[in-house]
Amino acid sequence: MNTKEWYADYINQTVNDIKYPVEPEGLYAPIAYTLASGGKRLRPMLLLAACEACGASADSAVNQALGIEMYHNFTLLHDDVMDRADVRRGRPTVHVKWDDSTAILSGDAMLTMAGRLVMKVVDDKILRPVMELFNTTAMEVYEGQQYDMDFEHRDDVTIDEYLNMIRLKTSVLLGAACKLGAIVAGADAATADSLYEYGTMLGLAFQLQDDYLDTFGDPAVFGKAIGGDILNDKKTYLLISALRCGDDAVASEIASMFGVRSDHKIERIRQLYVEYGIDRLCREAIDYYSDMAEKSVLATDLPADAKEFFVDIARKSRARSK
Amino acid sequence: MNTKEWYADYINQTVNDIKYPVEPEGLYAPIAYTLASGGKRLRPMLLLAACEACGASADSAVNQALGIEMYHNFTLLHDDVMDRADVRRGRPTVHVKWDDSTAILSGDAMLTMAGRLVMKVVDDKILRPVMELFNTTAMEVYEGQQYDMDFEHRDDVTIDEYLNMIRLKTSVLLGAACKLGAIVAGADAATADSLYEYGTMLGLAFQLQDDYLDTFGDPAVFGKAIGGDILNDKKTYLLISALRCGDDAVASEIASMFGVRSDHKIERIRQLYVEYGIDRLCREAIDYYSDMAEKSVLATDLPADAKEFFVDIARKSRARSK
Structure with missing residues (x-):
């Protein structure tokens, strides 16, 4: 196994090496711009690490890693249009x-390019399972994004619905990244499935940690203003839990602040979260899914250093502050 | 070979039979709506006909036909957002x-669904060539759309640039439809390439005929107002030819009307087109590409009734009035 830093460097290098057609510039320049903007490179890192954990070299899965990173960046590009988000990274x-x-249009091209990259497997025998996993995952991500948009107009979202939404929108792509690496390395089905489970559970913990940090992060470390989710009445794990904690006074006080945009609202709702133990609920959920991720990878026959690598990512993810 | 009517019915039936997930409705209902809106079904018809011409049943290529129709409708859906078009069919x-x-988002899902459908080939040996043709064609279509948007801001577009743009934006998908049908039927490479050429040439003639009808069609038959391209200063074969006919007075008179939106503009520019033989130039180009299409298919070893079928489509296309 290589180190996380090695994988990140390797991915950034290969992203920089992508050759785009010069013309039409209006189509390809935005793609290069989007890919060059960095990000955690978590998905391609997981894919390459899974491939190496299963006994093949990182090189053998580089196209799939780029494909998954391309797909992820395509979703961000289109999501930013839908959300009217002005700044990314x-x-x-x-x-x-x-x-x-x-x-x-550039997003559309990125989606097709992602499929082209993922298709570049050396062994034709795995072409169909690889593409089926990629396409199924892509459909799930759209479904997750649709549910996320639907939830904006609903005040009765349940925790189960929310968890299903983030599973689709965020987690399955991490699961698919891990599984693709395993498939490319020729791993057995049980190992590939365990790595899929690892990635999916990691993804749930990861998204819940995002929810948590948006409200309880350290503004100096987090990198963006704290409380954006509260301000925008975003249906997060915290908000849904508070609305469904069984205390009508809390639910109605929060509901009375929908649409309000003030620092006082952020403070007050954060206070309610702490008072009713909603922050603790959220941390418990993060720990639960993070533990599930660890267990999935520990149950495999992978080498010790591979298990350590994946466990370390899960532990660092749940402890991260940005 | 079956008749055009048979293919159209068959496609409409299979489109109606597509089962979409019920949830999330916001993702799948717009896809069903888009596919149900009809259209000429030209691409899937060509695909099925090419497959039968090469000796296989239409059934064996039904998924590829649906996939190409799905892809085509995806491009229309996203183009309509980009063009702010309010009405379609x-x-x-x-x-x-x-x-x-x-x-x-629904368009994104359609693109992935299109790839999934095209992938459904029975013989794994053709999976890679089929997907490579599909992905290459998809990228060309985006490039064509980008050039089309770029041309809006340019007054120096050449006829060669224009033909390349419509080749990418429109023609290659017709070529790919024909070739996919041939590949699925197990045709030899030469036949598949000739059918690709047929489809591409037919596509060029088809688009030029669209340009022609938008200016010289019969309003009672055409189905929409005549002169929309002129009103919007759309860089069509006619407009570019007029600007580049070598007569500075014509070019500057037309340029002086850019941005104007009046019936008089439509009348005057149509008059100039006729006076300077631009309409004839356009008809000559249509006939040229239509002839090329016929020649491509006549040069193959396909059965006589198959050749007749494709020649008939080319002839009816150039003679169509709507």
């Missing part, structure tokens, strides 16, 4: 720097 | 009936 989003049409 | 477009986010 500290830079103007594509629909701001160019325009909506550019963001839509 | 007499019905409100998805971004009007729902909203932009719905149109973007």
Whole structure:
């Protein structure tokens, strides 16, 4: 196994090495811009690490890693248009720097390019399972995004519905990344499935940690203002839990602040979360899914250093502050 | 070979039979709406006919036919957002009936679903060539759409650039449809390539005929107002030819009307087209590409009734009035 730093460098290098056609510039420049903006590179890292854990070299899965990173960045590009988000990773989003049409069309091209990259397997025997996993995952991600948008207009979202939404929107792609690495390395089905489970559970913990940090993170470390989710009445694990904690007074006080945009609202709702133990509930859920991720990988026959690598990612993820 | 009517019925039936997940409705209902809106079904018809011409049954290529129709409808859905088009086939477009986010996300899902359908080949040996043709064609279509958008801001577009744009945006998908049918039927490479050439040439003639009808069609038959391209200063074969006919007075008179939106503009520019033989130029180009299409298919070893079928489509296409 290589180190996380090695994988990140390797991915950034291969992303930089992608050769785009020069023309039409309006189609390809936004793609290069989006890919170059960095990010955690978590998905391709998991994919390459899973491939090495299963006994093949990182090189053998580089196209799948790039494909999954391309797909992930495509979803961000289109999500930013849908959410009217102006900034991503500290830079103007594509629909701001160019325009909506550019963001839509370049995103479409990224989706097709992602499929092309994922298809580049050496062994034709795994072409169909690889593409089926990729396509099924892609459909799940759209479904998750649709539920996320639907939830904006609903006040009766349950925790189960919320967990299903983040599983679809975020987690399955991490699961698929792990499983693709395993498939490319020729791993047996049980190992591939365990790695899928690892990635999916890690993804749930990861998203819940995002929810938690948006409200309880340290503004100096988190990198963006705290309380954005509260301000926007975003149906997070915290908000849904508070609305469903069984205390009508809490639910109605929170509901009375929907649409309000003030620092007082952020403070007051955060206070309610702490008072009613909603923050603790959220941390318990994070620990639960993080433990599940660890267990999935520990139950495999993978080498000790591989298990250690994946367990370390799960532990660092739940302890992260940004 | 079956008749055109048989293919159209068969496609409409299979489109109607597509089972979509019930949830999330916001993702799948717009897809069903888009596919149900009809259209000429030209691409799947060509695909099925090519498959039968090469000796296999239409059934064996039904998934590829649906996939190409799904892809085509995805491009229309996203193009309508980019072009802010409110009506398509007499019905409100998805971004009007729902909203932009719905149109973007449902379109994304259609692109993935298209790939999934095209992948459904029985023989794993053709999986890679089929997907490579599909992905290459998809990228070309995006490039064509990008050039089309770029041309809106340019007054120096050449006829060669224009033909390349419509080749990418429109023609290659017809070529790919024909070739996919041939590949699925197990045709030899030369036949598959000839059918690709047929489809591409037919596509060029088809698009030029669209340009022609938008200006010279019979309003009672054409189904929409005549002169829309002129009104919007759309860089069509006619407009580019007029600007580049070598007569500075014509070019500057037309340029002086850019941005104007009046019936007089439509009349005057149509008059100039006729006076300077631009309409004839356009008809010559249509006939040229239509002839090329016929020649491509006549040069193959396909059965006589298959050749007749494809030649008939080319002839009817160039003679169509709507």
